[in-house]
Every structure is written in structure tokens, then in C-alpha cells.
Amino acid sequence: xxxxxxxxxxxxxxxxxxxxxxxxxxxxxxxxxxxxxxxxxxxxxxxxxxxxxxxxxxxxxxxxxxxxxxxxxxxxxxxxxxxxxxxxxxxxxxxxxxxxxxxxxxxxxxxxxxxxxxxxxxxxxxxxxxxxxxxxxx
Numbered sequence: 001x002x003x004x005x006x007x008x009x010x011x012x013x014x015x016x017x018x019x020x021x022x023x024x025x026x027x028x029x030x031x032x033x034x035x036x037x038x039x040x041x042x043x044x045x046x047x048x049x050x051x052x053x054x055x056x057x058x059x060x061x062x063x064x065x066x067x068x069x070x071x072x073x074x075x076x077x078x079x080x081x082x083x084x085x086x087x088x089x090x091x092x093x094x095x096x097x098x099x100x101x102x103x104x105x106x107x108x109x110x111x112x113x114x115x116x117x118x119x120x121x122x123x124x125x126x127x128x129x130x131x132x133x134x135x136x137x138x
Contacts, residue, residue: 006077007070010086014100016115023058037120062100083108
């Protein structure tokens, strides 16, 4: 079963490549997706809107699974076999026929930075400092 966090990550990664979420009010793409060490306020606002029952059947551009469907036990989020991006896969029966990368002519592109989750620079620096401390003590 895909957790809320996995579905949120899935959307954030695809938003970073320009994919929009399609709702009954049109297509939306928060910009920016990441703000420092967390998701941007625009992304968080859209995420809350998508979780609302009032949002209706919304889905990522180029896919057929609704956000509500992805949050049911029927679905998992796993890496695409072609591009390593997160994609929904049905855990009962056949997987979806296409990855959202199928209509991105320049993806995968290993020369560009890959989409990512927010990173705490302070936390990363702390980890490096701790590793250096351990190695100097040995």
C-alpha cells in the first residue's frame, strides 16, 4: 500500500519535471516544489487541496490513476524500470501500462540533476562532521 508520504513524494518528483496535476478546475503545477529543506508552501497547499474530498478525481498528467486511488491498499509506489522515477504499480493484478515518463522526450537525462526530496543542509553537514570525528578517533 502506498503511504501518503510516498504519494506526496511521487507528485513532487514529477512536478519537478513539469508534469501537472489535472483536476476538474484545470491543470496545476506548483512552483517552486521545494523550498530549502522542505516542500514549498505552494506544493503543501496543493497537496492539502488534493487530499480534500472536494477535489474530485484528480490525477497526474499522463496517468489514469487518481490520487485517491493511489492512497488505497491496491497501489504501491515503486521506481520505474526505465527511468527510476517513482511510479504507481498495482499490487494486485497487472501494472499500469505506462510510466509518466513516456511522453517526456528528453527523459531520462543523466546529465541533469534528478528530481529529489527536500534536504536538510544542516543535517547533512552534521552527518559529515560525525563521520569525520569517528574517522579521526580511529
